[in-house]
Amino acid sequence: MKPFVRVTRGAVDESWHAGAIAVANEAGEVVAHVGDLDFFTFARSSCKPIQAIPVVESGALEAFGLDDSHLAIMCASHSSEPMHVEKASEILERIGLEPRHLVCGVHMPHSREAYEALVRRGETLSAIHNNCSGKHAGMLAYCRATGADPATYAELDHPLQQAILSTLSELAGVDKAAIRVGVDGCGVPVHALPLRNWARAFSTFVAEDGPHAPAMRRIRTAMGEHPELVGGSRDRFDTDLMRATRGRMVAKGGAEGFLAVIDTKERLAMVVKILDGNARAIPPVALKALEQLGSLTAAELDALAPYVEPAVVNTQGREVGRIIADFSLTRA
Template sequence: MKPFVRVTRGAVDESWHAGAIAVANPEGEIVASYGDLDFFTFARSSCKPIQALPVVESGALEAFGLDESHLALMCASHSSEPMHVEKANEILQSIGLGPEHLVCGVHVPHSREAYEDLLRRGGTLTAIHNNCSGKHAGMLAYCRATGADPSSYAELDHPLQQAILRTLSELAGVPVDDIRVGVDGCGVPVHAIPLRAWARAFASFLRPGAPHAAAMKRILSAMGRHPELVGGSRDRFDTDLMRATQGRIVAKGGAEGFLAVMDTRLGLAMVVKVLDGNARAIPPVALKVLTDLGAISAGERDSLHAYVEPSVLNTQGREVGRIIAEFSLHRS
């Protein structure tokens, strides 16, 4: 991996982050890149739009009266704000299940304000507050719509997980047997393929007539129209990027320094992986690529100025350094 972000403290480059970038057109051809595109990596939560495809194609949304706001939450790593918890509960109520059926576990919400409000009200954290609760609720909706066993939906041999595996294989052009499978932080299977294959998979969302095109279009629309449900109302880069571009660009971050971006106007998909997993490098890298590709206007970039060269702050709130993306894309 090659360095692509430097972190300064005063006039000194204190740290560097290495990583790789792949940009693909709708046919899956790499048109711009940086670093090792054959690096095998998990996309983590960036894969949620792909994991949602079998859910959409099962007819679960129509069967249970769910709309695109619920679909957006199925693709989310949300901040556990009230709007997120409400939408997750709506999905579960519509299918006759409850938070106890979610196997994603419990963690402190990403939103500090939401967590402090829950404590003030004497509430208790449950799996519904997990940032993946929307994805898991969607998976349970698939089970209800298809008659699959809801108690084992997180197991690799479950019909849903096998459908996700086949779908990813199809979109990425990687044989099922070559996809490496682990367990995600929320307990469901997670998949590793080369970075160039991830770019190909997300680029298929932009190809008219591609397999699963109708479901892909619905997912892009849901995420682009409800960016705050995909992430949160504050300090979420993927949400803010979608807001700034009015949903023209659809983005989904993943743990350990992964990001997937789909530009519906230019028809380009970008994936970024930070080798050390530090997500602080993601926003400046993504914005530099989008700027270099002409994917965002000056006004849109200005509205995201806090992410262009993020400040390094000390405990006084004083800026003591910057996080600066510094690389040149290779154009194919």
């Protein structure tokens, strides 16, 4: 597969990243691409909007007085800022459970500032600070709304995980048996599909009808209206893309170099995979593809300028190179 991102140091191309892109219309047809459409990959946290569909359809939001801000945190890979911890905690409080019921584990927050503030307050990291705590709280809300066992919600044979698997199968247009399942970093099942099928799955978010359309409209609205809850207040590309387009585009990044973008105006969905998993290549690739699709205005590109060709900076804070996307989309 041809590398399509150059990482420069001075006048030298020091490194390259290979990858693939698939763009699908609302009918699920691939209309533009780069690289191998059949590359089989996990979407990792980019799948969270799909994982949230059964939660919405369970009636959990209405049952526990949860609003779209809580739904946004269910779709988040958040930075563990106070607003994120507060929203995830509110979900648990309203369903009568505690952080100890989350099985996502503990890790250092994405936001260094949030972590340093937590240390100064003398607090200890817990599962509520995990970037996936909102997703897990939403999964527990599903259990409370449906009567499913909250103790085993992360197991593949749990009713929620089977509902997610069935929903993904339907949206992606593949049999459940063709979906390969692993364990995500936060402990719940994670799914792998060919890139073309991921594009098809996310394209259903812009369709006007279908059995899951009401839930998907609510999810994309929640994410678009609360982008800072999906990522963070700073240095989060998916958040900044949603901010720059005022929620017209809904974006969700995933570990190991995956990104999903839903364009509600052009009625397209785009998925990006960086083969070596290095997320530094995602922003310039996504913006170059969206520019070639004509999906971004000049003002929006200007607002996202730091991501177009991100600087490589050394320990002195000096710019020593650039990360440059270098490809042309092939149109169907």
